Amino acid sequence: MDRRSLVRSAGLASVLAAGVAPAVHAQATIRWRLASSFPKSLDTLWGVSETLSKKLSEMSGGKFQLSVHPAGELVPAFGVIDVVQKGSIEVTHTAPYYFTGKDTTFALASGIPFGFNARQMSAWMIQGNGRKLMNEFFATYDMVSFDGGHTGTQMGGWYRKPIKSLADLKGLKIRLGGGLVGEIMSKLGAVPQSIPGGEIYVALEKGTLDAVEWIGPHDDLKLGFYKVAPHYYYPGWWEGDAHGNILVNTKAWGSLPAEYKAMFESACAYASKEALAKYDALNPVALKQLAANRAQIQAFPQSVMDAAFKATMEVYADLDAKNPAWRKIYADMRAFQRDQLLWFRFAESRYDQYMATRKL
C-alpha cells in the first residue's frame, strides 16, 4: 500500500481539514476474488476456498476479504488459469493437471501417474524443490502457487464389467479426469471420452459409456455410479495424490503487504491440512455405504498395473525428449521420489501393513 492511498482510504483529507484525526488502520482493506475449478458439490475441495477466505478474514480483522466463487460462477472450471494470468481475477483454486493442454508441465504441480502419495508430495513441495521449481514455471504464466490441499490416493473408477486383464481395456469407453491418464489409457487400448459431468450417469446406464473415473468414495457415492457400473477398482494409479494448488496473479501478489502475504501462506497450509483430513475422515464412511450398496470393490490385476506402468514410463520418456520445462522438474521429482520410496519401505510401510492385519 502506498502512503497516499492509505491517507485517502482513511478519509484523512477532509478530517484533517476539519482539524481532527481519525484512527489509522495498520492495513487498508483488500478485496480479492477467487475463482475455483470445483463446484460446491465437491464439498471437500470447494471447502479449501471457503476455509482460506474465512481464515484470511479472521486474521485480518475483516480487512483481507477474499470472495470465493465455485466453478462457473465467474468463469468456467477450466477458464481459471487464463483469468488469473490476465489479472482480472486475483486467485484460483484448481488442480493444475487440468491444464496439460497448455503445457504438460502443469501436471507436475498436482501429481502424475505413478507419482507421489500425499505425504511425499507435501515433502517435495515444502522441503524439496517442488514448490520452487513449479513457481519458476508458473512465473511464465504470471502466477505464484501455494498449498491447496491433497486428496490422497484416489480410486480407479467405476466399470460396468470387471477388468480381469489388459484385454478388458481394449475399446473401453472411459471418462477420465485431468492430466496424462488419457494418453496412457489410449496406449492401453481404451478410448477416453469427453462428456460433461452431469451426463455421465445416464451414459453409463445406457452403455454409451463403459467406465468413469471420479475421485474417491466420499465424492463418488453422491453420484450413484455404483448403481450402473458396480465394479469399483483401486488404486487410481494415475492419482497417488492429487495436490490442489492455490494460484495467485504475480502482480496482485507483489502488491500485497508483507503481513497479508504471511497470512495467505499460513491460511493455505491450514486449509490444506483440513482438506486431506476431511477426505480421510469421510472416505471410509462412504466406502462402507458403497459396500452396503453392493459396489464390487476390487484391486486392478497386477498385469494391468504393470502394463499401465510401462505405458506411463514410455509417455514420460517422450516428454523428456520434447519438453525441457517438463524434463527439468520431472528429473527433480523422480530423484526425490526415489528417496521417499526407499524410506517409506521401512518403518512406515511395515507399520501400516502390520496394522492392516490387526483386529482393534
Place this chain on the structure above:
Amino acid sequence: MDRRSLVRSAGLASVLAAGVAPAVHAQATIRWRLASSFPKSLDTLWGVSETLSKKLSEMSGGKFQLSVHPAGELVPAFGVIDVVQKGSIEVTHTAPYYFTGKDTTFALASGIPFGFNARQMSAWMIQGNGRKLMNEFFATYDMVSFDGGHTGTQMGGWYRKPIKSLADLKGLKIRLGGGLVGEIMSKLGAVPQSIPGGEIYVALEKGTLDAVEWIGPHDDLKLGFYKVAPHYYYPGWWEGDAHGNILVNTKAWGSLPAEYKAMFESACAYASKEALAKYDALNPVALKQLAANRAQIQAFPQSVMDAAFKATMEVYADLDAKNPAWRKIYADMRAFQRDQLLWFRFAESRYDQYMATRKL
C-alpha cells in the same frame, strides 16, 4: 508498521503537534514466551517453535512476539506443562506422552503404541473428535492444544545384539522415549532404563545399556549409535506417529485478540506441515548414510510384533478399567482408527505397495 512510524510517514507529525488526536492501534503488541521440550539439536522438532514464532511476527507486522526457548533454557524439558498450567509461561511445544506420570490420558494427544500413522492422527485431530476431546482433557490442566507437527512412523531403536525372538528381549536394558512403551516393554521382559540423553552412547559402548530407542534416521545419525549398537530395527510399533502439541495457557489464550488467535492456529498448521515434510525429506538421506556406515537395518520379527501387540492390548484393557478420562478418548480414537484402517487398506496401501516394488 506501528502508529508512530505510520504517522511520521504520512507526514502528520506536525499536524498532530497542533492539537489533533493520535491514531489508534488495530492491535497492541503481545509478547509471549514458549518453552520447548526439545533441544536445538533436534532441529526438526525445535524448528516448529522457530517457524511458529517467525510466522506470527510476519503476520502481525512484528506485533505478536513469541520468544522461543529450547529445553532447559527457561525450564527443564519435562517441566513445561507445570509452568504453562500456572501461566508463568504462555506456551509450550512438547510431546504430551512425556506426561503420562500425571495422567496416561496425555499420551493420546501424541500417539500410543499401535495407534495412528501421521495422516490418520491428523484426520482424527482435525476432522474427528481428537482435538476436541483432548482439549476437554487439557482444560483440566488450564491449557488448550494446537497442531505441533508429526514425526511419521519412528524406528524401533538401536540394539547391540539382534532381536530374533521374544527371548532376546528378556532382561534387555533399553532406554526408551515417552509414553506407555516402558510398561509394555516390561511386560515383554525388558528392563527399561532411565538415563540422561548425553550418557546413552557411553553406556551402550560399555554394555551397561543394551539398546536405545530414539526417533528416526535423521535424528539418530547425529548421535552415532550405529557405531556401538548396530542393529537398527523397524518399525517403532509404539510410535506409528508422534504428534507434537503446542499447548497454550487457557487464560493467556482467552486474552488474545481474535485476529491473533486465528494467526496462531494457522501458523501452527503451517509449522506442522513443514516439520513432517522435513522429516520425510531428511530421513532417507540419513538412512542411506547409516546403511553406508554398516547399520544393520532390519524388521522386528513377526513373533515380537505379535507379542508386543498382545501386551499392549492388555495394558489398554487395564487403563480402560481404571481411568475414565482415558477410556472415553481411547474409545473414540479406536473407532476412528478402525475406519482409517479399513479405508487405507484399499487405494492408499495398494498404491504404496505397488510403488515400493518399482524401479524409477
